[in-house]
Amino acid sequence: AQTVTQSQPEMSVQEAETVTLSCTYDTSESDYYLFWYKQPPSRQMILVIRQEAYKQQNATENRFSVNFQKAAKSFSLKISDSQLGDAAMYFCAYRMYSGGGADGLTFGKGTHLIIQP
Amino acid sequence: DSGVTQTPKHLITATGQRVTLRCSPRSGDLSVYWYQQSLDQGLQFLIQYYNGEERAKGNILERFSAQQFPDLHSELNLSSLELGDSALYFCASSVGQAIEQETQYFGPGTRLLVL
Numbered sequence: 064a065q066t067v068t069q070s071q072p073e074m075s076v077q078e079a080e081t082v083t084l085s086c087t088y089d090t091s092e093s094d095y096y097l098f099w100y101k102q103p104p105s106r107q108m109i110l111v112i113r114q115e116a117y118k119q120q121n122a123t124e125n126r127f128s129v130n131f132q133k134a135a136k137s138f139s140l141k142i143s144d145s146q147l148g149d150a151a152m153y154f155c156a157y158r159m160y161s162g163g164g165a166d167g168l169t170f171g172k173g174t175h176l177i178i179q180p
Numbered sequence: 181d182s183g184v185t186q187t188p189k190h191l192i193t194a195t196g197q198r199v200t201l202r203c204s205p206r207s208g209d210l211s212v213y214w215y216q217q218s219l220d221q222g223l224q225f226l227i228q229y230y231n232g233e234e235r236a237k238g239n240i241l242e243r244f245s246a247q248q249f250p251d252l253h254s255e256l257n258l259s260s261l262e263l264g265d266s267a268l269y270f271c272a273s274s275v276g277q278a279i280e281q282e283t284q285y286f287g288p289g290t291r292l293l294v295l
Contacts, residue, residue: 167226173223
């Protein structure tokens with residue numbers, strides 16, 4: 064079974080600084096997808112960024128970027144120019160490749176990100 | 181707003197009771213997923229439906245069941261409720277057809293409290 068590990072239960076960063084959230088995963092598959100979701104106090108799950116395992120290029124979305132190391136099974140999220148609105152729980156998630164789009168996401172336990180003004 | 185709707189927002193019930201949670205996917209999405217988020221277990225995948233048929237099962241208890249109707253909305257039925265079933269239940273939807281579009285968008289969740 065696939066597992067996702069987020070080793071940092073909580074991280075704190077000053078506003079406008081850069082922070083990196085760690086995620087490692089375990090899988091025997093070669094094709095899969097990785098995601099970062101954000102859950103603010105409203106509890107809504109919001110997709111931040113996704114990465115296809117077959118793509119060597121790291122995904123970026125504005126201030127959010129990932130460092131995907133397939134051999135190390137590592138998928139970290141970097142948030143640049145942190146803003147107060149970035150404060151939330153961040154979940155790393157894995158989904159295996161499936162032609163029919165089957166299977167749900169496997170989530171890590173989450174990292175609580177605090178932004179200090 | 182993800183386009184996925186869930187009702188009700190909150191539900192309070194007693195042990196032993198049965199409840200039904202409802203989800204409407206985004207327009208055009210054929211796949212619906214149910215997840216449970218609790219303090220003990222974190223976020224867990226329960227079950228997936230695609231165009232009316234069950235496609236994948238996760239850690240869903242036998243007391244729980246789901247279905248997807250012809251109009252693509254889905255219902256999650258929880259029966260013989262226990263205190264430990266108190267959790268936030270999310271529905272997510274995706275296109276379910278083309279891999280490049282296989283991103284799941286989550287609804288706002290239904291918070292269930294079993295007393």
